[in-house]
Amino acid sequence: MSEALQPGAVIGILGGGQLGRMLSVAASRLGFRCHVYDPAPAPPAGHVAERVTTAGWEDAAALAAFAASVDAITLEFENIPTAALDVLEPLCPVRPGRRALEISQDRLAEKDFLNALGLRTAPYAAVADAESLEAALGKIGAPAILKTARLGYDGKGQARIMVPGDAPAALAAMAGAPSVLEGFVHFSHEVSVIVARGLSGEVVCYDPGENVHEGGILRTTTVPARLAPGQHMEAVLLAGKIVNALDYVGVMGVELFVTAEGLVVNEIAPRVHNSGHWTQAGCAVDQFEQHIRAVTGLPLGNGARHADVVMENLIGDEVARLPELLRAPDTSVHLYGKGDARPGRKMGHVNRIIR
Amino acid sequence: MSEALQPGAVIGILGGGQLGRMLSVAASRLGFRCHVYDPAPAPPAGHVAERVTTAGWEDAAALAAFAASVDAITLEFENIPTAALDVLEPLCPVRPGRRALEISQDRLAEKDFLNALGLRTAPYAAVADAESLEAALGKIGAPAILKTARLGYDGKGQARIMVPGDAPAALAAMAGAPSVLEGFVHFSHEVSVIVARGLSGEVVCYDPGENVHEGGILRTTTVPARLAPGQHMEAVLLAGKIVNALDYVGVMGVELFVTAEGLVVNEIAPRVHNSGHWTQAGCAVDQFEQHIRAVTGLPLGNGARHADVVMENLIGDEVARLPELLRAPDTSVHLYGKGDARPGRKMGHVNRIIR
Numbered sequence: 001m002s003e004a005l006q007p008g009a010v011i012g013i014l015g016g017g018q019l020g021r022m023l024s025v026a027a028s029r030l031g032f033r034c035h036v037y038d039p040a041p042a043p044p045a046g047h048v049a050e051r052v053t054t055a056g057w058e059d060a061a062a063l064a065a066f067a068a069s070v071d072a073i074t075l076e077f078e079n080i081p082t083a084a085l086d087v088l089e090p091l092c093p094v095r096p097g098r099r100a101l102e103i104s105q106d107r108l109a110e111k112d113f114l115n116a117l118g119l120r121t122a123p124y125a126a127v128a129d130a131e132s133l134e135a136a137l138g139k140i141g142a143p144a145i146l147k148t149a150r151l152g153y154d155g156k157g158q159a160r161i162m163v164p165g166d167a168p169a170a171l172a173a174m175a176g177a178p179s180v181l182e183g184f185v186h187f188s189h190e191v192s193v194i195v196a197r198g199l200s201g202e203v204v205c206y207d208p209g210e211n212v213h214e215g216g217i218l219r220t221t222t223v224p225a226r227l228a229p230g231q232h233m234e235a236v237l238l239a240g241k242i243v244n245a246l247d248y249v250g251v252m253g254v255e256l257f258v259t260a261e262g263l264v265v266n267e268i269a270p271r272v273h274n275s276g277h278w279t280q281a282g283c284a285v286d287q288f289e290q291h292i293r294a295v296t297g298l299p300l301g302n303g304a305r306h307a308d309v310v311m312e313n314l315i316g317d318e319v320a321r322l323p324e325l326l327r328a329p330d331t332s333v334h335l336y337g338k339g340d341a342r343p344g345r346k347m348g349h350v351n352r353i354i355r
Numbered sequence: 356m357s358e359a360l361q362p363g364a365v366i367g368i369l370g371g372g373q374l375g376r377m378l379s380v381a382a383s384r385l386g387f388r389c390h391v392y393d394p395a396p397a398p399p400a401g402h403v404a405e406r407v408t409t410a411g412w413e414d415a416a417a418l419a420a421f422a423a424s425v426d427a428i429t430l431e432f433e434n435i436p437t438a439a440l441d442v443l444e445p446l447c448p449v450r451p452g453r454r455a456l457e458i459s460q461d462r463l464a465e466k467d468f469l470n471a472l473g474l475r476t477a478p479y480a481a482v483a484d485a486e487s488l489e490a491a492l493g494k495i496g497a498p499a500i501l502k503t504a505r506l507g508y509d510g511k512g513q514a515r516i517m518v519p520g521d522a523p524a525a526l527a528a529m530a531g532a533p534s535v536l537e538g539f540v541h542f543s544h545e546v547s548v549i550v551a552r553g554l555s556g557e558v559v560c561y562d563p564g565e566n567v568h569e570g571g572i573l574r575t576t577t578v579p580a581r582l583a584p585g586q587h588m589e590a591v592l593l594a595g596k597i598v599n600a601l602d603y604v605g606v607m608g609v610e611l612f613v614t615a616e617g618l619v620v621n622e623i624a625p626r627v628h629n630s631g632h633w634t635q636a637g638c639a640v641d642q643f644e645q646h647i648r649a650v651t652g653l654p655l656g657n658g659a660r661h662a663d664v665v666m667e668n669l670i671g672d673e674v675a676r677l678p679e680l681l682r683a684p685d686t687s688v689h690l691y692g693k694g695d696a697r698p699g700r701k702m703g704h705v706n707r708i709i710r
Contacts, residue, residue, distance in 0.1 A: 007674075007690055007692070008692065008694055021383065024403070025380050025383065025403065028376070028380065028402050028403045028692065029687075029688065029689050029690065030688065030690055031690035031691070031692045031703070032692075033402045033692070034402075046405065047383050047388045047389070047405045048379070048380065048383045048403045048404075048405075049403075050401065050402045050403075281639065284636065284684070284685045284686050284687045284706075284707075284708060285686075285687065293681070298681055299678065299681045299682050301681070301682075301686075302682070302684050304684055304685060306662060306685055306708050306710055307661060307662070319362075323654065326648070326653055326654045326656070327654050327656075327657070329639070329657050329659055330639045330659060330661055331639050331640075332384075332639045332640065333384065333385065334384050335362055335384065335385055335386035336386070337362070337363070337383065337386045337387075337388070339363055348386070351639075352639075353639060353661050355661060
């Protein structure tokens with residue numbers, strides 16, 4: 001169970017976007033090779049992986065061949081269809097495993113799980129139709145946010161209900177999908193904890209980063225985050241509690257609201273996380289390598305931070321700032337190799353060391 | 356001439372060892388793709404490059420096809436046969452160019468070039484046979500080192516002459532190859548300067564690192580090096596003089612002896628250099644990315660160092676130290692993906708941040 005993969009072993013990565021790309025680079029640093037599986041042709045991770053399979057999540061034969069070609073499987077995004085896991089799991093270890101994916105694929109399951117652990121979340125209620133939405137609004141009140149329970153990502157599939165009269169339009173925006181109504185949380189700022197749990201059960205946290213979002217998309221993460229010492233410890237213990245409860249293997253991003261009453265869990269992501277990109281500049285072992293270490297059964301890095309960092313995403317045509325950013329001192333530019341700078345598309349990020 | 360390649364452009368890398376591997380990773384950070392050319396099958400760089408060509412340096416058709424498939428060509432080692440350059444150069448820019456390669460492929464040409472620039476080297480003389488060796492020993496004295504003029508690498512093709520009686524055995528070890536006799540330099544320590552020159556002619560130096568060799572192989576590089584402020588500046592100016600004289604494009608390693616009489620140039624390497632690996636941990640833009648920036652016509656990073664670093668090579672079976680190294684604080688491990696840990700083979704390196 002806790003035997004480490006040997007150098008030269010092949011790691012299968014489900015999803016070939018920028019996270020898979022940076023996972024592949026980290027794997028190479030540890031002497032591993034990568035095989036990326038993605039439904040879309042020419043994925044960004046393909047530029048730095050030894051092998052790429054282009055096939056859909058429903059292609060059982062391609063999934064089986066992929067599983068047979070690798071020594072362990074991990075993933076860069078949580079919305080892998082369960083049917084694909086049914087094919088992969090009997091053939092090859094998938095880390096993190098099914099339970100973490102099932103929970104994070106469904107906002108309702110996630111909130112139920114977190115509350116059962118004794119952690120605080122926004123007030124929430126399941127919504128299936130106009131009647132249950134009315135009941136939910138009665139319980140939670142407006143303003144609130146209606147979100148589809150599944151496949152939410154970067155602000156998609158969400159509708160605000162500022163006053164009860166907004167309810168019909170919000171429900172219509174869900175297009176009949178099972179949804180969750182979430183109450184607003186009055187928070188001063190958002191932080192996230194990048195936590196890792198190894199195959200042997202060891203848990204390591206990075207220092208929490210402070211996040212700023214715009215239009216539902218992460219703009220910047222700054223470390224250290226503004227947290228009282230007690231909050232820092234609370235954030236770390238809480239993240240550890242989550243990964244231990246799931247018998248989790250890999251890196252997880254835990255987003256937290258900082259409120260006057262304490263920390264409230266916004267959401268968890270069972271994968272490397274945009275708000276952990278700062279670790280590339282601030283730590284000897286970044287979140288991508290930490291994840292690969294966990295997935296391959298190697299010991300985790302200790303997570304110590306040697307520098308303060310501001311991470312900034314380059315979204316859409318902001319890549320045009322490249323000439324200036326390339327000249328900026330103490331600044332590392334990371335581009336994802338995506339051709340088309342569509343609005344809202346994450347094209348790269350920048351880590352700036354503060355000294 | 357100074358127009359930068361666009362993201363998505365393909366960089367051809369001649370040689371697929373660890374240097375090509377780390378160049379390929381750096382290129383991906385800037386959104387470029389890589390095509391590696393190596394005579395040996397399954398080169399380490401192939402794990403992180405989009406494409407690999409396995410063909411010899413004499414294979415003109417393969418070289419031409421390679422050149423046609425890329426937007427610029429660079430290299431990870433200096434001993435590219437001139438005939439291969441004859442094929443490549445008319446088809447695609449090769450950076451750094453022929454002159455730097457010709458000079459660094461031949462110890463005699465290199466020493467002539469450096470002395471013509473007004474820089475100091477070890478005393479030296481060309482040796483072709485017993486007669487010229489005797490004359491050289493008469494001029495330089497013993498102890499001295501006889502080295503083949505071409506294809507010297509990591510202490511291979513060298514023979515010490517401690518007393519004149521060692522001369523015949525040393526000459527025999529050269530196996531008839533044109534050689535150079537070099538006098539010993541009495542130095543306190545060795546440093547190296549990693550210097551970069553961009554396509555536009557801008558020059559950027561990293562802080563000099565202090566090197567320790569064992570058996571002709573680099574063991575450690577420590578930054579900062581022990582250098583008086585005046586020596587630091589002298590080292591930087593000297594490195595700049597060399598790259599400007601060659602109209603050089605790319606990163607170059609300049610090895611220097613620190614002596615009571617000043618700095619003496621040991622040798623130059625027209626490529627990223629083992630003694631520059633520390634930049635991965637100590638600088639926002641490491642030597643590999645700096646080289647890719649130069650070769651693609653992008654602006655250079657400013658070279659500022661934000662941390663003190665000790666780089667240590669993992670040679671042969673020292674990779675067995677991996678479990679301990681993976682747990683060491685502030686330590687980044689880089690493995691090269693080589694299967695066979697032969698004695699003397701560079702298997703990886705470790706960067707440790709000192710704070």
